[in-house]
Amino acid sequence: MLENLNPQKASLALFVIAAATLVGAWIFQFAGYDPCHLCLQQRWPYYFAIPFSLLLSVSAGKTPKGARRGLYLLAVVMLGSAIFGAYHAGVEWKWWPGPDTCSGDISGGLPDLTRVVVACNEAALRILGISLAGWNAIISAALAVIALAGARHQGSSSVSQ
Numbered sequence: 001m002l003e004n005l006n007p008q009k010a011s012l013a014l015f016v017i018a019a020a021t022l023v024g025a026w027i028f029q030f031a032g033y034d035p036c037h038l039c040l041q042q043r044w045p046y047y048f049a050i051p052f053s054l055l056l057s058v059s060a061g062k063t064p065k066g067a068r069r070g071l072y073l074l075a076v077v078m079l080g081s082a083i084f085g086a087y088h089a090g091v092e093w094k095w096w097p098g099p100d101t102c103s104g105d106i107s108g109g110l111p112d113l114t115r116v117v118v119a120c121n122e123a124a125l126r127i128l129g130i131s132l133a134g135w136n137a138i139i140s141a142a143l144a145v146i147a148l149a150g151a152r153h154q155g156s157s158s159v160s161q
Contacts, residue, residue: 007067008060010150014053014074014143021139022046028125028132036120037101038088042136045081049074049143071151078144085137092123092131 005013022043029035053074060067091098098121118124123131130138 005146005149006060006153007064007071007150008057010071010146010153011053011057011060011067013146014071014078014150015050015057017139017143017146018046018049018053021136022050025132033124033132034118036118038084038091038098038120039118039133042081042085042088042133045077045084045140049077068151068153071147075144075147075151078140078147082137082140082144085133085135085140088120088133089131089137091121092133094121 025035025039025043052070056067056070056074087096088098090096101120123133125132127135
């Protein structure tokens with residue numbers, strides 16, 4: 001199935017899935033699951049990938065070589081997002097320590113009472129046993145695979161036999 005993903009289809013799939021993922025994060029936030037600072041940082045690759053993948057999808061027909069290069073870039077970005085999501089999930093599972101600010105500890109000065117302090121070392125929600133950071137790792141890895149499949153697509157050969 002992935003071998004049939006040309007750069008235009010892969011870019012469009014990336015756009016749709018990345019946008020749906022970000023909208024899902026906003027819905028959870030609206031529902032009262034305030035994001036920690038690591039959660040907010042995990043959105044950055046999506047803020048890049050969504051408009052970039054849409055641009056690639058629109059331009060892929062005119063510049064397939066450029067679209068493939070753009071998809072390689074998106075594959076690297078989303079692989080980085082997957083690694084960062086896995087790191088955050090590991091912090092939530094207490095497999096390794098997070099940043100010093102992860103616990104929501106207010107040591108080191110007076111707290112800012114105007115903002116909500118959300119600890120990043122506790123999962124606010126688990127779906128099927130996986131935290132939202134874990135789901136981000138899974139979705140980002142899948143998006144990296146889609147981008148790589150689209151980038152590697154060579155299209156039909158015009159050489160006659």
